[in-house]
Amino acid sequence: MKKSLFVASAVIIGGLFYGVFTMTHPFGNPGKAVMDDHFIDRALKDRSAQNIVTSLVFDYRGFDTLGEAAVLFTAVCSIGALFRAGRKRS
Amino acid sequence: MKPMSLIVITLTRVFSWFMIVFGAMVIMNGHHTPGGGFQGGAVVATFICFLLAAYGGKKFFTWVKAPIYSGLETIGLLVFFFLACLGLPNSFTYNFIAVAHPGEVLGGWLPSCGTISLMNIAVGFEVIGALSLTVIEMYEGTHMNESYFGGECGHDR
Numbered sequence: 001m002k003k004s005l006f007v008a009s010a011v012i013i014g015g016l017f018y019g020v021f022t023m024t025h026p027f028g029n030p031g032k033a034v035m036d037d038h039f040i041d042r043a044l045k046d047r048s049a050q051n052i053v054t055s056l057v058f059d060y061r062g063f064d065t066l067g068e069a070a071v072l073f074t075a076v077c078s079i080g081a082l083f084r085a086g087r088k089r090s
Numbered sequence: 091m092k093p094m095s096l097i098v099i100t101l102t103r104v105f106s107w108f109m110i111v112f113g114a115m116v117i118m119n120g121h122h123t124p125g126g127g128f129q130g131g132a133v134v135a136t137f138i139c140f141l142l143a144a145y146g147g148k149k150f151f152t153w154v155k156a157p158i159y160s161g162l163e164t165i166g167l168l169v170f171f172f173l174a175c176l177g178l179p180n181s182f183t184y185n186f187i188a189v190a191h192p193g194e195v196l197g198g199w200l201p202s203c204g205t206i207s208l209m210n211i212a213v214g215f216e217v218i219g220a221l222s223l224t225v226i227e228m229y230e231g232t233h234m235n236e237s238y239f240g241g242e243c244g245h246d247r
Contacts, residue, residue, distance in 0.1 A: 048188045048201040050122040057126065058209045062174055062183025069167055069216055076220045077162065083231025
């Protein structure tokens, strides 16, 4: 029972992997790049941003960056909690 | 941690200030050159590692106070959130200072990026505080070793 379940799941996952590999674009030939062209065209006109990467990170997807900063804050909080036992100052 | 040799201390004296200036440049120019708050903050935070490794813990804590970095981190995150909230009539993190420029880039015209540069500086302060505080806290955690396991053994000399 266990073995047949394992074989069935292996066949299903293998089929999924095979399908994904056959459906990918050929290397060096991506599909439509509508999103890229939109940002490259509009970043300077809308937001007067010269650096498109920074305008994406801090403007179009600023909520993402807020989460990133929050992750850093949480990491520092957890490090402070972990190493508190060795601290000499109160 | 004992201080390292005279060679390392001299190199720290010469180079660490250049690292701070370079990190500040990466943060300040983040809106029109590669880099930004995260990268520049990481560059500035290596200064703390240099100081701690070269001069040792006793002299290090006469210069460096951990609450300053804690405050830098908190203020950076709060300023970022405040700037993001200021664009709220349109959307969160809306660039409300930027002036829309319809034409193409002319010679000598430098576009102001609005809130992007301000957010870069805020995130830079946050990353400086966070990474420096990580190093300081982990160094202070080594006292745990002294009190529980009998002390540090092994440095370069």
